[in-house]
């Protein structure tokens with residue numbers, strides 16, 4: 215996973231748990247990356263990210279899935295800022311989300327050829343609905359859900375999300391069924 219993702223985790227931990235919390239987390243987590251000095255453009259083992267989230271879960275008493283989801287929501291505004299140009303005038307939350315696989319992640323791969331990105335497929339059952347089929351060996355559907363929450367906030371829309379399938383329960387993909395509405 216790219217260093218920027220670790221940097222964002224550090225930022226979220228610092229914002230929510232205080233200035234010393236990240237150092238404390240590094241001290242309590244056995245890492246492959248010596249000293250835990252993660253630099254944005256470099257790539258680090260996924261194992262280290264999962265280990266840090268595991269420690270954060272023990273420290274806060276919050277389930278890993280809940281933390282990963284909150285992280286996705288926290289991450290989206292910064293991703294959007296760091297990679298300007300993907301949010302185009304006139305887009306809606308739905309039209310934006312349909313570009314994640316074939317436009318955004320394709321461009322991200324051009325910039326960083328060593329990224330490992332998930333696969334999304336889409337179904338478009340109705341104008342106010344979208345089904346996102348998420349598939350990745352990392353099994354980070356909770357991150358995708360948190361990112362969708364961040365997208366809803368960005369566009370001032372509501373997105374009701376129901377997950378009907380999950381690879382962690384043995385299903386072939388994670389199925390996220392989204393229904394869009396105007397924020398009240």
Ligand code: HEM
Pocket residue numbers: 215216217219293294297300311314318319322328329330331332350351352353354355357358359361362365
């Ligand atoms: C401006 C928008 C976005 C940018 C620039 C972006 C970029 C990235 C980058 C750099 C990574 C890290 C890959 C790595 O380190 O190997 C990533 C991973 C990921 N992205 Fe995006 N992304 C964007 C929006 C989204 C949205 C809206 C979703 C979901 C709805 C999404 C789903 C994911 C997931 C789930 C991963 C984790 C990797 C995995 O599951 O295997 N992304 N993205």
